[in-house]
Amino acid sequence: MSSLGRHHDPIVAIATAPGRGAVGIVRASGKQLQPLVDALIGAPLKPRQAHYGPFRDATGQPIDHGLALFFPAPNSYTGEAVLELQAHGGPVVLQLLLARCLEAGAGIGLRLAEPGEFTERAFLNDKLDLAQAEAVADLIDASTEAAARSASRSLGGAFSAEVEQLAERIVNLRMLVEATLDFPEEEIDFLEKADARGKLAAIRAAVDAVTARARQGALLREGLRVVLAGQPNVGKSSLLNALAGAELAIVTPIAGTTRDRVSETIQIEGVPLHITDTAGLRDDAEAGDEVERIGMARSWESIHSADAIVFLHDLTRLADADYQAADARIAQRLATADPARLLQVFNKADTGVSAGSDGRLLISARTGAGLEALRQALLKRAGWQAAPEGVFIARSRHVQALKQTAEHLAGAAAHASQADQALDLFAEELRLAHLALQSITGRFSADDLLGEIFSRFCIGK
Template identity: 40%
Template structure:
């Protein structure tokens, strides 16, 4: 338990039906006693944990009521932070929430830092570090699949697998250290070949999780997708069609889009961060030129590029320049305006020139082929190898890096065993592999990493 009490507004600021001031720590109940008055005459302090009480928040210095509230009372250790917690369920306006928080702070609490409630849950053993990180993922989830990945992490599925790996490592390490400590004793010690078999089996399981990481990252962060093409091929119309709303301005005038428009769309459970860019062409217009340069920068950083061509004009020199720009990128070529042009003919021509990229014939105006675009995105991203139902998924770069470091140490173990090196060196790498896995759950993580994780949280969470 920590020895101070923290408080914060736990709901978004602004007008709403309800706003919550959350208080956690050893003085939470005492603070509530000072500023909460029951309207029913119930002695709420004697009614037990996890109950709501109707009453008023009152300034004890003036006797002036601040708000009519429901007070939630939860006693340690059966709370999110494993500390005493009270929550003032206020009317959802800025003034009553701010005044209630001010009174709480005046009577013994301090303002919580970003993510401090979740950090206390971690420090008090309520969550491990991977589970704590999942809280932010749940808040930021853009699709049902992204939410499922975050909930899997919160449930501890990844942590359970990591701990099983750690137990396996400890078993291997125990055999190695028995050989180190008692070389002359009649103790049954695994041979180097047996140790290699055990290490290889563990490495195979690690490789499976590392492979899953790229899918988990997509579900968690979204797929950075850029729509590119020369002016007036239908890029903005495609954005509107995939969003199913008129987000971008569409006209017959080339160069209408001069800046980048970004939106998130749910495509078959994949959160796709779509960016509609300025048409790629040489121009003397200063504003449009800036937009074109930004488009080129986005293409370089994209996970996926959707190249839009115009079936009604055929393949132009500007189209070829666009295709050359994205030649090294993962992408899908879309032949638009097939309702007024030879889409199939242009598709065959482009497929011959760029056989490594999928080509789809579409008409944004009529809706033809849009479902095939969604299928192509799903196929290209997941390759039929992962869905949100395959849990647990590694979705954080930090977790993947820890798994990779563990794998690298085990590779050193194999090398040392094969080369007949001193068994002490094997033990060192086995311990390092165990510590790398401990960074995922927080068992061996440095404090500066913990600080960096929780600074991304909002105040009140």
């Protein structure tokens, strides 16, 4: 992100979403914003108090009337001086205000903010750590109530506090190890008398517990990609409609009706499920035309990238040899997928066909029978557990960092088993575990990582 080299420039942006609204906000941040206050307000502003009046153009004429709020550094969102102009939410009005700010701030180098740059400055000025900064975007993007509440907890520092507690425990253990390395003449049996193994085991258990909760948080944020796969006319489109509670996909008895992927996001217990209905799978030679063949190719693309695959079968055709053979060919191709992702589901249970007693997951997309069992099975495939109130939002990178921490702690445990002869390697693994944890909160992060994270924010936040 180019702003990393320009974070001392004053910046300005429209902070509200595009379109018409009752109120629109133009926000500026920088070390010195007095020229903006003088040019647009023409009167002193008391810190953190709303001032109502005209916002003036270069000739002194009002662009609009609204509220101006000034937050002096460091007591602001970004840690710099912040000026907010709350005007009527028309796009033209806001663009005029933005242009006037850039005109009035030309002498101090005021420029348009880049995506996420206000929050980036909050991070750079130690108002937020990186996990909290990411939670800002996650709260804005939350697609379920559970995700929003979890993002709010992360923004409040719940996740960061747990990470910092783990880091502190690792640092304390490092201090004991390195002190022993510095004073070998003491001839202390460090591993026994300092209970290093016990301390390390407790830290590893704590990391595992936080990792489990972070995985739940990542599910809340990112959801589960579910693909409905199977032969034509097994009821995939009907199942999508039943799960979504809306007629999203066209349903007919004609094979090959679904030509392309149809997707919908639903939620189960607060977890977003991104469900994709795919074209029916059959041999290319049986496809009606080139469009259907392209649709089937896209179906396989979706299957390969899915977190969970619902392989849907038609109970009414299980006795049909040709149907069984086609199902077997699909199953053989699906066998290359991770078996943990595959869920065998049998549709049309409402027809009265005997389904046997082999523990099959039976549903009826027409009547809704068995759908709740299917929902729970999908959550189980995702590794979801009923969310306790304390779950915090997390990202894949957080889970990966915790995994790396656990791996380094496992390495430390292996060296600990060799007693004092491997204390230097023990200390090194603890150092690497500490660095992995610090990458979550941004204590140790590369600039390219920061650029990747903040470039995904909306402009004005």
